[in-house]
Structure formats: structure tokens, C-alpha cells
Amino acid sequence: MQVGNTIDVKSMDVEQAEQNAWTGNYQGLYVKGLAADFDLYVYRDAYTSILAECPANQWGTTRSVPGSGTIVLDQIHTNDWALYAGVEFGDADYPVKAVSFEANASSLSSSGVIEVWLDSLQTGHKIAECPITSTGSFTTYKNFPVDIPEVTGSHDVYLRFRGEGSGKLFQLKSFRFLGKLKQPTANQSIPETVQYTVFPNPASQQFTVTSKEPFSRVRILYLNGQVAGQFRYPQPVLTTTLTFHPAPGTYFLEITTNKGTRCTKLVVL
Numbered sequence: 001m002q003v004g005n006t007i008d009v010k011s012m013d014v015e016q017a018e019q020n021a022w023t024g025n026y027q028g029l030y031v032k033g034l035a036a037d038f039d040l041y042v043y044r045d046a047y048t049s050i051l052a053e054c055p056a057n058q059w060g061t062t063r064s065v066p067g068s069g070t071i072v073l074d075q076i077h078t079n080d081w082a083l084y085a086g087v088e089f090g091d092a093d094y095p096v097k098a099v100s101f102e103a104n105a106s107s108l109s110s111s112g113v114i115e116v117w118l119d120s121l122q123t124g125h126k127i128a129e130c131p132i133t134s135t136g137s138f139t140t141y142k143n144f145p146v147d148i149p150e151v152t153g154s155h156d157v158y159l160r161f162r163g164e165g166s167g168k169l170f171q172l173k174s175f176r177f178l179g180k181l182k183q184p185t186a187n188q189s190i191p192e193t194v195q196y197t198v199f200p201n202p203a204s205q206q207f208t209v210t211s212k213e214p215f216s217r218v219r220i221l222y223l224n225g226q227v228a229g230q231f232r233y234p235q236p237v238l239t240t241t242l243t244f245h246p247a248p249g250t251y252f253l254e255i256t257t258n259k260g261t262r263c264t265k266l267v268v269l
Contacts (some may be wrong), residue, residue: 004161026140036093043086044096044150045189047179047265048201052172056156066138066171074131076112078132080119080161088151090179095253096263098151098177102126106141109163110134116148117158124158127151132170141173143195151177181252181263183226198253202267208254210239217256220244244268 052073053063060080061073073082089205091095101116112132117124130146133192163169184241196211209218214236220229229244246268254263 024224033089042153044084044088046089046177046264047085047096049104049174050084050087051174052082052159054084057083061161062162070141070173072106074168074173076161077115077166077193078141078162078164078169079160081158082161084157086154087177088154089159089177094220094250095225096179096180096181096265098148099139100145100147100177100178101130102143102145102178103132103175104143104173105132105170106135106138106173107132107168108134108136108138109165109169112169113162114144114175115160117160118151118155119158120156121158121160123167128159138171141171145178146155162174179263180261187244187252196255196262196264198264198266201265204269205245206241206243207266208241210254211255211257211259213256213259214238215255216227219254219256220246221252221254221263223250223252 004128018158024247043122051071051073055061055073058081060077061082062075063071064072065071065075088094089098104113105112105114112135114130114132115126116128116130118128119125121191128146128148130144133215135142157176159172161169163222167184196209196215198211199208199210209215216233218231218240222228228246231240231242233240248268251266251268252263253266254261
């Protein structure tokens with residue numbers, strides 16, 4: 001059922017075609033000049049990097065641009081916190097569940113910790129404590145992963161910070177959750193320490209998959225788990241550029257190594 005009149009947002013999108021809060025691109029809307037049904041609209045996807053600089057609410061922190069030019073959540077001290085509302089972890093139409101949390105941060109201290117809470121700092125559930133150790137410089141960022149209990153559904157995510165002393169603990173650039181398909185699979189999941197990237201994502205018809213662990217197969221899956229495309233490599237590779245021509249939409253991209261399988265979300269424009 002349609003509510004309200006149709007709105008043409010193409011003219012707004014032309015002026016600032018990249019991420020822009022007014023056109024809604026921070027929330028995953030991409031204007032193509034075509035009709036679209038928002039049957040799988042995700043406000044904030046748990047499995048795509050969430051910029052720490054953009055909390056819905058916060059206490060004690062600031063948004064800053066340090067000397068490196070990277071925009072970060074800064075001035076993080078003990079008992080400060082930041083809220084990221086409406087994070088989608090998966091449901092019946094998005095069959096994936098979160099199994100780990102990963103922060104991208106820089107620090108000169110070895111005592112910082114990020115507590116990850118769902119829905120409330122008072123009455124919610126703490127699902128992780130992620131230690132942030134020294135990266136040697138506030139301009140050097142590293143990923144800090146930690147396992148979490150399986151999470152599905154939509155939740156507000158609170159990050160509460162703590163550490164020793166009264167000084168600045170670290171700078172937070174971004175964070176994300178790593179997940180896996182709910183459907184059972186014969187292979188065990190690849191350990192979370194095995195990292196891989198898909199770029200660009202969102203993609204059009206070509207994208208590159210890069211992994212720190214050699215992989216022998218890449219599959220593109222529909223949200224219901226059916227295979228949309230498959231690429232095999234007799235000799236395992238660390239990187240590959242794929243050309244794929246599916247209908248625009250949301251898919252899962254799955255890689256297989258000798259340690260099992262891992263998947264991430266792939267958006268095709």
C-alpha cells in the first residue's frame with residue numbers, strides 16, 4: 001500500500017552523489033532513476049562498516065579530523081559512550097547472524113576497552129568486551145576483533161568505553177559485525193581471524209575479492225540461499241576480479257578456503 005505521494009529524488013542526488021545525509025545515502029539508498037520497491041530496506045547494516053563519527057547520540061565524545069585527515073570519534077575517555085540506532089543483524093528475509101565484532105581504532109594506550117551493548121546501557125545485554133591495544137600512533141589504525149554470542153534482529157548498539165586513568169583512550173574510526181548464513185552448511189565457518197574484502201561494495205558488474213587466506217571458490221547467493229553465480233579456482237588464489245551480471249539487489253558473497261566458508265553481504269546496483 002502506498003503512503004503519500006511519489007517523490008523524485010534524482011535532482012537531489014545529482015548535486016551530491018556520494019554519501020549524503022539529506023538524500024539518505026548513509027542509510028543505504030542509491031538513486032538509479034528507476035522504480036523500486038523497498039522490500040528489504042536496511043537503515044544501518046551490521047555487516048557493513050559503520051562510521052564511528054556518526055552516532056545517533058553520545059556522551060563525552062567528539063567528532064574530529066586529526067592530522068591524518070581521517071574523520072573519527074575522538075576524545076574517548078572512561079565512561080563515555082556512543083549510540084548507533086537501528087542496526088540490522090538479520091531476520092527471515094535477511095538470513096544471517098552476527099558472530100563477532102570488529103573495531104578499527106588507533107591508540108597510544110594498552111588499557112582501552114569497548115563494551116558492546118544491545119538496546120540499553122541500563123537494561124540491555126552486554127555482548128562483548130573488545131580490548132584496544134596500542135597501535136604505536138594515533139594515525140595508525142588497526143582492526144580489533146572479538147567473538148560475540150549469535151545475534152539476529154534489529155537492535156540499537158551502544159559502545160561504552162573504559163580504561164585506566166583520566167586521559168584519552170583511543171580514536172575510533174569504524175566498526176562492524178562479522179556474520180554467517182543461518183542455513184546449515186557442511187563446512188565449518190572460517191575462523192574470524194581470516195579476513196577478506198570485497199571492493200567496490202556496492203558494485204555494478206565488476207568487483208574484486210581479496211583474502212589473507214587462499215580460496216578455491218566464490219559463490220554469489222540469493223537471500224534465500226539459492227546460488228546466483230559460482231566461480232571455482234583449481235589453484236587457490238588470494239585475489240580475483242569477477243564480472244557478474246545479476247539483477248540489482250542484495251546478495252551474499254561466500255568464499256571457501258581449506259578452513260571452511262565465510263560470507264558477507266554484496267549490494268549490486
